[in-house]
Amino acid sequence: MATLFDPVKAGDLSLANRIVMAPLTRNRSPNAVPGDLSVTYYRQRASAGLIVTEATAITHQGQGYADVPGLYGPDQLAGWRRVTDAVHEAGGKIVVQLWHVGRISHDSLQPGGGKPVAPSAVRAKSKTFLIRPDGSGEFAETSEPRALEANEIPGIVDDYRRAAKAAVEQAGFDGIEIHAANGYLIDQFLRSGSNHRTDAYGGSIENRARLLFEVVEAITGEIGAGRTGIRLSPVTPANDASDPEPQPLFDHVAAGLGSRGLAYVHVVEGATGGARDFQQGDRPFDYAAFKTAYRQAGGQGAWLVNNGYDKELAEKAVAEGRADLVAFGKPFIANPDLVGRLRSGVALNEPDKATFYGGGAKGYIDYPTAA
Template sequence: MTTLFDPIAVGDLPLANRIVMAPLTRNRSPHAVPGDLSVTYYRQRATAGLIVTEATAITHQGQGYANVPGLYAPEQLAGWKKVTDAVHAEGGKIVVQLWHVGRISHTSLQPGGGKPVAPSAIRAKSKTFLVAADGSGSFAETSEPRALEQSEIAGIVQDFRRAAKAAIEVAGFDGVEIHGANGYLLDQFLRSGSNHRTDAYGGSIENRARFLFEVVEAVVGEVGAGRTGIRLSPVTPANDSSDPEPQPLFEHVASELGRYGLAYVHVIEGATGGARDFQQGERPFDYAAFKAAYRDAGGEGAWLVNNGYDRELAEAAVKTGRADLVAFGKLFIANPDLVRRLQQGTALNAPDSNTFYGGSSKGYTDYPTAA
């Protein structure tokens, strides 16, 4: 019987167990550079079978929140190299999540104070996190975006490619995860609620998915399919994300992804950080059909599930074969030794939501391990 604690090969990555640390934005990288606190934070959690880092901007234009890390400047890559070295020294595996936020940004975070970019000039009903001159943080409404010119899209595809290359060759990551979820740029193109284009990147499902597949092809061509994963969120309303017909959209996405030989597919079930049974459209989303579309198209990558999992639900998902890997988010924030706690049935620390975003070591690296 397969358990959470059994090893597994995920693409080119041999993992010690099937417990994954989910990507978690923590806003503790001033000037977009991971520092010593980040080194400690990730080292503490290296017993996870796989760590997926917090979302990391591929370019300055891709930034959407204050004090989140990047992959586009030498000092950022050097900071990440210290993190990967620390995780590897503890025997862990770590991949970086490649991020372009699109319209979920603010002019104060963009190059030259310009407008954020999006598939269409539709302002998101969402907020971002800003830091004032005195160091205090607060949430603010996102800025009105501008629609990308079709001629600009190829450049962003190359930005993803360059970031992936730097992540592996310079920063020392074991792989990369393409962020195609939660209402950020790739997801904005997928969904009819945010994509009103009339060119080759809008209208039909095939057109709206075109950008995503161009990014996947570029990243896989640069670092290899065995080091590449992707994150998707079929029905989440995060960041004003909406589509009335997610089932045919994401079954098409799954079918096309099946031909790339990806290491894994990372699926957020339901509303990100919320109800697992959340639905968009007239009927509940069929996750089994979504997975079947991927497998039927030849997709052999590990199936990674996420959102609201506890030990019992995670064990059942792995035991039944519904999932190969299970991601934990808030539980990893509060429990750096989560793998051991789950294995031994030890009581879990409760996360302090007041320290999730921004701040110092408090609520970041000071959670105790079990005796």
């Protein structure tokens, strides 16, 4: 019977344990460049079996929040290289989450102050994070997007490919995670609430999933499927994501991923950061059927679960074979030594929510480790 602390393979990644640090946006990378604070922050958490970085923009157009990191410039890649070197020196493994926010952005963050892009010109009922002139942070309504032209989509697919290549070859990451969850660009294409297109990328489930599979094919063709993971959130309402029929949509996605040899599939269960039993549509989402669709299509990658897991729930999921890996988010913010604390049963530090987004060392690299 497997435990949280046993080693495991995820594609080409050999992991020391089954505890994953979930991606956590912290808004501490001015000019989209990870700095000294980020080096320390990730190095402190290198005992995780796998670190998935905070979401990282593949292009300037893909940025939706102030002071989030990028992968599209030499300074950004050099900053990330310092992070990956530090994590590797501490014995850890780290992948970067590739991000295009689509419509979850603000004109002031876009190249030339242009409109954010989306599958359709449907404004999200959501907010993004901006930095005021005095340096303080604020949440603001997202801007109205414009619909991508069909001839622009291949360029975005290639942006994902180039970002993945740079992440591995220049920034030193062990692999990448495609962010296809939480109401961002790929998820916006998947869901009928945000995708009103009538071309080859809209309408049917097959068409709405087309971008996701094109991105997967481009990245795996560049860096290999064994270093590629993907994150999905079948029912989350995050960032105004909605679809009345999530089960057939995501069962189709799972089956399509099953034949592509990915390292892992990362599943947000329920509402991101909220209720695990949240549902969209007229029936609860069947996560077991979702996983079965993946396995029956030949999927051998690790199954990574996320959202509201504590030690007891995580141990049960692994012991029962429902998950190969379990991701922890907020607990890793406040507990750089989370793996050791879970193993020994030491009480966890509580995170300071006031320091989640933006700021400096406070609430970022100053949480104490257990004696």
